[in-house]
Amino acid sequence: MLVSEFSYHLPPELIAQQPLPDRAASRLLHLSRASRELRDGTFRDFPSLLRPDDLLVFNNTRVFPARLYARRSGSHAQPVSPRNPASRDFLHGKVEVMLTRQLSTDANEWECLVRPGRKIGIGERLFFSAEGKDQAGLEAEVIARGEFGERRIRFKPVEDFFAEIEKLGHVPLPPYIDREDQPADRERYQTVYARERGSVAAPTAGLHFTPEILSQVKARGIETAEITLHVGLGTFQPVHVDRVEDHKLHTEAFSISPAAAGALNQARRAKRRIVAVGTTTVRTLEHAALTSGGHDIVSGSGEASLFIHPGYEFQVVGALLTNFHLPQSTLLMLVCALGGKEQVLAAYRHAVEQRYRFYSYGDCMFIE
Numbered sequence: 001m002l003v004s005e006f007s008y009h010l011p012p013e014l015i016a017q018q019p020l021p022d023r024a025a026s027r028l029l030h031l032s033r034a035s036r037e038l039r040d041g042t043f044r045d046f047p048s049l050l051r052p053d054d055l056l057v058f059n060n061t062r063v064f065p066a067r068l069y070a071r072r073s074g075s076h077a078q079p080v081s082p083r084n085p086a087s088r089d090f091l092h093g094k095v096e097v098m099l100t101r102q103l104s105t106d107a108n109e110w111e112c113l114v115r116p117g118r119k120i121g122i123g124e125r126l127f128f129s130a131e132g133k134d135q136a137g138l139e140a141e142v143i144a145r146g147e148f149g150e151r152r153i154r155f156k157p158v159e160d161f162f163a164e165i166e167k168l169g170h171v172p173l174p175p176y177i178d179r180e181d182q183p184a185d186r187e188r189y190q191t192v193y194a195r196e197r198g199s200v201a202a203p204t205a206g207l208h209f210t211p212e213i214l215s216q217v218k219a220r221g222i223e224t225a226e227i228t229l230h231v232g233l234g235t236f237q238p239v240h241v242d243r244v245e246d247h248k249l250h251t252e253a254f255s256i257s258p259a260a261a262g263a264l265n266q267a268r269r270a271k272r273r274i275v276a277v278g279t280t281t282v283r284t285l286e287h288a289a290l291t292s293g294g295h296d297i298v299s300g301s302g303e304a305s306l307f308i309h310p311g312y313e314f315q316v317v318g319a320l321l322t323n324f325h326l327p328q329s330t331l332l333m334l335v336c337a338l339g340g341k342e343q344v345l346a347a348y349r350h351a352v353e354q355r356y357r358f359y360s361y362g363d364c365m366f367i368e
Helices: 043-049 161-168 204-208 211-219 258-269 279-291 330-339 341-353
Strands: 027-032 037-042 055-059 061-063 067-072 094-104 109-115 125-128 138-145 151-155 196-199 223-229 252-256 274-277 300-304 319-323 364-367
Touching: 027 043, 027 341, 037 043, 037 341, 043 211, 043 364, 055 258, 055 279, 094 125, 109 138, 138 161, 204 319, 223 258, 223 279, 252 258, 252 279, 258 274, 258 279, 274 279, 279 300, 279 319, 279 330, 319 330, 330 341, 330 364, 341 364
Parallel strands: 027 364, 055 223, 055 274, 061 196, 274 319
Antiparallel strands: 027 037, 067 094, 067 125, 094 109, 109 151, 125 138, 138 151, 223 252, 252 300, 319 364
């Protein structure tokens, strides 16, 4: 299967640059696989689309300000945002560092992406400081290179690393949001149920939920559960091969609590529908089912790198709430695996015609 088969035309003006003032005001496109019917609605319709015996599963990961700006060894230039075209982007030692995964807590080592990557070698030292201040708040050394162009860096010990990250870091908005991050993004690029810090991108299907919508779900007696998958390279890594089957996903850390595993196993035994909120939830649940060897899902933590594309047979997930995804992305391939490639791409064409808002801050789709 060719990657090019997962293309569609998207006018640039449909890429949402700002969130709506009201999370639940997003539009919702409902795709029924059985009837092949498409229905336009709003996210406030979502609780009524659920069945009384559904199990609704969320990813409770929390985004942290993972985009940092640094100066290189021997440079006294202050870090500036590379999103500003007038800043003479990475001259004079300026570097953008995107933390993607913590590899060691003892030594505080991280996997990261750097720009300009080709100039940052092993042994390079990076200094991170607040805008307008000379004294570095954090210091790191590049200690290894990875096969996907990423770097491994080790931070110099500080008393409270994440307190420094909160002061120095920027919200890691995706590159298709063509603006600087704003103070409001710290709350808005986060689900209302986010708990476990570790993601560099939001599980965006969950951004539409409000406390009121969650209360409506609860009032209908619908059971819910939470898992954690920290979004990293595996989610947003571009596809650089021609054949879908040749692509390999980067691993991402996940955990499933005993309570969540128990709820999932009970629902599976009773043949109740399991509804995933977001593609990250899908990958976590399906990975857990496959590694159980056909037995009950086991609680615990691990690394997931399951690449779901058309032809995959789902073990757990029966319905999916998801945002609209980039052409030729692994996320779109996952959605096509569940909803059917032709049906999903037809739904995307409909969404374009009806002027839906796309990507992270955009509208959503419910596939059942």
